[in-house]
Amino acid sequence: MDNLDLTPQPQPRVRRPRPKVVTLSDTAAERVREIMSRPRQDGAEAPYVGLRVGVKNGGCAGQEYVLEYAEAANPLDEVVEDKGVTILVDPKAVLFLIGTEIDYEVTKLSAKFVFRNPNETDACGCGESVTITPVKLD
Template structure:
């Protein structure tokens, strides 16, 4: 199961409410690339794809494809505001290594 902090839920709700395109949730996938081997990809989505698992947190739907779901199992998604910049972070127990930006893992 993928978890979301309250900050992450609120950030997604805000993004959905201000989106110019229709959106009902957030799609999270894992793709090859990044400086550590795999990278997290995120974006608003209107509906799930046929191979997506749908996870709901406090009214926010996450759409995760079956290939990414295994790599994201147990991950906590947060949204942090810091002097260096704001954004989503991932605490992924399946990663053996990660890059300093926190957007990719190995």
């Protein structure tokens, strides 16, 4: 008789896809792609690798969003690909930004990126700073 191993084998755990920390509206993605396709203002040859997003302490409401072009990804960045744009999220900001959509609005007086963040609990009158409560993980 053959030596058959009838011991149940563990099945690999199937992970469900993780939701994106942040997303871009179509308008914001188009604007970021347009800006990033231009030659760099500082004359450097290397293209930017993505858009860096974060949160810092400051302003009258306590926190401010940070949005800048990234030359390289940091080892702990949360990397999000959305609509052809690479978004690098500062690891210290992830819990503050979960569920955020970044939009781009053009009005008669301004053109700017706008954060639609479900974790925002307050904002100052001038619109430059916010109060954000981090997501509580269950």
